[in-house]
Amino acid sequence: MLKDKTLLxxxxxxxxxxxxLKQIEPVGINGEFIIDYSVxxxxxxxxxKVVFIIREDFYKSFRETIGKRVESKIKxxxxxxxxxxxxxxxxxxxKKRTKPLGTAYAIYCAKSKINxxxxxxxxxxxYGRDSFFKAYEYLDGIIYNHYGIISYDIKNTLSPxxxxxxxxxxxxxxxxxxxxxxxxxxxxxxxxxxxLYSNNGKEIDExxxxxxxxxxxxxxxxxxxxxELYLFLSLHQKDLDNYEFLIPDVLDTCLKKNLKxxxxxDTNATWYGVTYKEDKALVENAIKxxxxxGVYPQPLWKNN
Numbered sequence: 001m002l003k004d005k006t007l008l009x010x011x012x013x014x015x016x017x018x019x020x021l022k023q024i025e026p027v028g029i030n031g032e033f034i035i036d037y038s039v040x041x042x043x044x045x046x047x048x049k050v051v052f053i054i055r056e057d058f059y060k061s062f063r064e065t066i067g068k069r070v071e072s073k074i075k076x077x078x079x080x081x082x083x084x085x086x087x088x089x090x091x092x093x094x095k096k097r098t099k100p101l102g103t104a105y106a107i108y109c110a111k112s113k114i115n116x117x118x119x120x121x122x123x124x125x126x127y128g129r130d131s132f133f134k135a136y137e138y139l140d141g142i143i144y145n146h147y148g149i150i151s152y153d154i155k156n157t158l159s160p161x162x163x164x165x166x167x168x169x170x171x172x173x174x175x176x177x178x179x180x181x182x183x184x185x186x187x188x189x190x191x192x193x194x195x196l197y198s199n200n201g202k203e204i205d206e207x208x209x210x211x212x213x214x215x216x217x218x219x220x221x222x223x224x225x226x227x228e229l230y231l232f233l234s235l236h237q238k239d240l241d242n243y244e245f246l247i248p249d250v251l252d253t254c255l256k257k258n259l260k261x262x263x264x265x266d267t268n269a270t271w272y273g274v275t276y277k278e279d280k281a282l283v284e285n286a287i288k289x290x291x292x293x294g295v296y297p298q299p300l301w302k303n304n
Contacts, residue, residue: 128269148216
């Protein structure tokens with residue numbers, strides 16, 4: 001049994017379509033944020049540390065809200081998504097970039113804080129308690145050259161509002177074969193999906209397995225990210241503004257190069273997210289129902 005498990009929460013991004021900082025939008029009955037529920041469920045599952053990836057200019061407001069609520073409950077650390085780990089020869093090229101480099105680099109920024117198996121989630125996604133218990137169980141027995149990915153039925157991740165992205169999974173014997181980032185919409189109760197670079201959509205089954213960026217790693221992922229970052233920057237150095245260093249792309253590379261096996265772990269949890277402003281009411285209603293059922297206490301952090 002591996003004693004320590006870390007939850008790494010990516011909270012550095014701005015929600016451009018939402019119109020503000022989604023991480024500090026209250027959704028709970030007593031003003032709790034989605035991120036509060038993720039930390040609460042992770043503690044229940046057995047995680048021993050949380051690391052927040054944030055922007056440095058967001059640190060004060062983040063610490064005064066989320067930080068002060070969770071720091072007494074679990075070991076808490078913060079890292080900034082900056083150019084600390086960018087190779088010197090590429091730093092000048094990135095000075096003009098206006099948006100973050102991507103999720104794979106965000107994870108890499110936490111390398112100095114993590115020496116144990118860890119899970120990665122998005123700050124503005126509600127993943128459901130079962131997923132954290134499944135993640136902890138997998139990390140407790142994680143083996144060499146294996147990573148994990150939490151799998152949801154797409155019917156448990158749907159939003160009626162606009163177009164949303166999902167990672168459609170091809171699976172064989174509980175192993176990930178291919179991950180395709182796709183655009184998904186609901187049209188007359190049909191689920192229509194197309195690749196990010198095409199408008200040729202097709203109907204998919206409601207039980208199609210998708211990734212919601214709930215990923216499970218051993219610390220050797222940082223070695224993979226270091227190598228892939230250098231290759232990414234070298235390949236795109238003349239046009240870096242048009243590309244992102246994304247964790248699904250790194251996982252796809254791991255599969256193509258036969259570097260890692262990626263195990264697929266199913267959850268029966270329902271995922272909720274705030275992609276658009278209209279989604280917020282859906283999340284609020286879901287959390288209110290769970291609270292009324294006694295799944296979560298009210299307020300969530302009772303003795304704070």
